[in-house]
Amino acid sequence: MSETTLKLLELIKEGKKLNEICTELNKTPKQIFNHLTLLKNKGYLFNRKYYYFGGEISYIPQVDYLYSNVKPETYLTTSQNCNRVKAVVISDTHIGSKYERLDLLNEIYNYCTKNGIYTIFHCGDIIDNSVSDEQVPRLERAEYLLKNYPFDKNILTFTILGNHDVALLKETKQNIAAMLENYRHDIVNIGYMQDILKIKDDSITLYHPFTINSYLCEKCSQSSLILQGHSHKFKIENNPLSNNLHIVVPPLSDIPVNDYSYPSALELDIHFDDGNITNVTTKQLIYHNNSFVTISELQNSIKKKVKTI
Incomplete structure (x- = not known):
């Protein structure tokens, strides 16, 4: 040795x-x-x-x-007295297709560095599996992802794998989850389609429905914050009856929706009380004049969970 x-x-x-x-x-x-x-x-x-x-x-x-x-x-471990976590949320980057925006992905990392943000949540379809829209040959896309996805020693990306990520495994037999596990410890895959990230006494669900008939499992539906990809649009659902905040995350790619492209990202300011998420401020970011700027800002409260003894 x-x-x-x-x-x-x-x-x-x-x-x-x-x-x-x-x-x-x-x-x-x-x-x-x-x-x-x-x-x-x-x-x-x-x-x-x-x-x-x-x-x-x-x-x-x-x-x-x-x-x-x-x-x-x-x-995701925080200090005991930490009651606030900031993160950027992205989804549907479709790396390897003609719709990819690696320039914006790199700018997201620059934005995080400038604003003291250490955490990125990626809501799936990190890579693309389309044949008709390919920019990089399908068999080379996993290696292309490893080489071109940004890296910063102070930033962790937590991701869920979406339908395109899984389809690549079915078509080429190459397992992106295993590849990231071995070679990119900074890109943390928490599961397929849906799973939770534990933080303090609460959890955040990352969700990428594979089909229109997909639904959240009981464990994932209990998270105070649910972040969903796949739909290629931005929407916030705050349901007081379910005690959680459900955010549909826009794509950071040129995937067309209703014949136009609108790549963007979200910045979240997450507040905790007694270990539970109680308030989330959501900013939508678009790239304008060589930097990401805020075009909307919304604040949502989440009913505090009752702890059982």
């Missing part, structure tokens, strides 16, 4: 976070991702802990002697 590998394992054992490991070993985050993948192939398995501030990641060795295929819930 090389000296670098031994040092990497030692730093992980000490509880060092990713950026600290990079400094100690003089490596880039992507080099560490690749090194951990090689260790994974040799039987060294690690769980990951994701932090809100600074988009940090720490690695926790798996020591369970019973291996389970059940995917553990994903947590």
Whole structure:
């Protein structure tokens, strides 16, 4: 075992976070991702802990002697006194098609950096599986995604995989979830079609319905905040009877809707009280004069959940 590998394992054992490991070993985050993948192939398995501030990641060795295929819930860890989380929400980037807007995706990362935002939620169809609209050959799109999706050491993207992402697996047998798990630890896939991200004592559901007949499972419908892709439009539904806020997220691509394209993103300012989401301010952002600007801003309250003892 090389000296670098031994040092990497030692730093992980000490509880060092990713950026600290990079400094100690003089490596880039992507080099560490690749090194951990090689260790994974040799039987060294690690769980990951994701932090809100600074988009940090720490690695926790798996020591369970019973291996389970059940995917553990994903947590976004905040400090105990943190009662406010800011995030950008995007959806339907359709990377690899003629509708992709990698320029806007890169600008979203610049926007996050300038505004102290460490978290991006992606609501599915990160990649495209169309044949007629292809810009990149289908068999090359997964590699194209790895190479061209933006990276910042202080930003984490949490995503759900949509119908296009799953269709690529069916057509080419290439598993985007496994690829991201191995090579892009900063892009955190929480599941297919729908799943929850735990944060404090609450949760956020990322949802990308595969068909018009899709519906939310009971677990996902209980989240205080539901973020939905696929529809290629922006809409907010605040249902006081269901105690949650449901936001349909617009596409960050040139996918035409009613014969015109309107790529945009959302900025969320999420407030917590006693561990639960109680208020969300939503800004819709469009790209104008070389920067993202706010064209609408809405504030919604969410009825506080009653804690059971």
